[in-house]
Amino acid sequence: MKITVTSRNPNSKAFPLTLELAGSPTTVTIDTLSDAIHKKLPKYYPDRQRVTTEDKRVLERGKNKSLADYGIKDEEVTLYFKDLGPQIGWRTVFLIEYFGPLIFHPLFYHLSALFYRSTFNHSTMQTVTYYLAILHFAKRELETLYIHRFSHGTMPFTNVFKNSAHYWILSGANLAFWVYGPWFAEGTTMSERSEVWIWGCVAVWAWAQLSNLATHVTLRNLRPPGTRSRAIPYGYGFDLVSCPNYFFEIVAWGAICVLTLSWSAVLFTVVATGQMYLWAIKKHKQYYKEFKNYPRSRKALFPFIA
Known part of the structure; x- marks a missing residue:
C-alpha cells in the first residue's frame, strides 16, 4: 500500500514522505509504519514520532494494531506526523x-x-x-x-x-x-x-x-x-x-x-x-x-x- 506522511509543521523540509509498504491496511501494523519512517529518516526514531490520522487519532505503537484498527481502509492514505523532539x-x-x-x-x-x-x-x-x-x-x-x-x-x-x-x-x-x-x-x-x-x-x-x-x-x-x-x-x-x-x-x-x-x-x-x-x-x-x-x-x- 502507498502511505503519504506529511508534517503538521508547514516549515518541515523532510516531509511529505511517500512509503510503499507490502500488505494491506489489515496487515500493516503501526510498528511497521514507524520503523519505515525511521529507516527513511533516521533522525526520527520511533519514540520521537507521533503519527495521526486525518481526524487526529494517534496511531499507538507497541499494541500490535494494524492501520485497519484505526479505521484506515484505503490502499492509499495520507497520515500526519509530529516530531516529539529528543527523548x-x-x-x-x-x-x-x-x-x-x-x-x-x-x-x-x-x-x-x-x-x-x-x-x-x-x-x-x-x-x-x-x-x-x-x-x-x-x-x-x-x-x-x-x-x-x-x-x-x-x-x-x-x-x-x-x-x-x-x-x-x-x-x-x-x-x-x-x-x-x-x-x-x-x-x-x-x-x-x-x-x-x-x-x-x-x-x-x-x-x-x-x-x-x-x-x-x-x-x-x-x-x-x-x-x-x-x-x-x-x-x-x-x-x-x-x-x-x-x-x-x-x-x-x-x-x-x-x-x-x-x-x-x-x-x-x-x-x-x-x-x-x-x-x-x-x-x-x-x-x-x-x-x-x-x-x-x-x-x-x-x-x-x-
Missing part, C-alpha cells in the same frame, strides 16, 4: 529525579557547620528524619532499577528539568535546609519530641513504605517483561483505590510532616499530593474506559472519598 527513557528520568535528594540530604546533614555557619548537635528528630529520607529515595532508585515496568518508553528530554526540580528543590535542598538547621538542633524547644511521637511516626512511615512497595510489585506482575500490556490490578490496597501506591506515598510523607513539624515538609507533601491526585484521576478514568468490568466501588486515590 529520554523514563527509567533514566526517575533515576535522575530521585538522585537529587540523595545528594542534598547528606550535604546539609553532614556539613551543617558549612551551611549554617554554626556548630551544633543534631537532635533525635533530625537524625531519624535524615535516615528516613535516605531510605525513601534509595528505595525509589532500587524500585526504578529492579521493579518498575513502564507503559511509556520515553518522554521529551526537556521535561527532565521540570520533573527533577520537584524532587531536587522541594524534597531535596529546601526540605534538607530547613529540617537540619540549628533551630531544630539538640536542646532546642522546637526539637522536643517524645519517644512515642518519634517512633510512632517511624512505624506509620515504615508501614506506608512497605505497603507502597507491595503495590509496585503487584503492578509489575501485571505486565510481562518487554510488553506494555495493561490489566486490572487486584489485592492489597487495590480493593479500595485505583492508585494505592500514591496513597501510601502520601501517608509516608504525612508521617514525616508530623515528625518534623516543618513547613518545608508540608509544602512538599501538599504539592506532591496535588500532583498525585491529578495522576490518579487520569489513571482511574483510563481504567474505566479500558475495562468494562472495572470495579465501580473503587475511588481514585483516597479510600471512600475520591
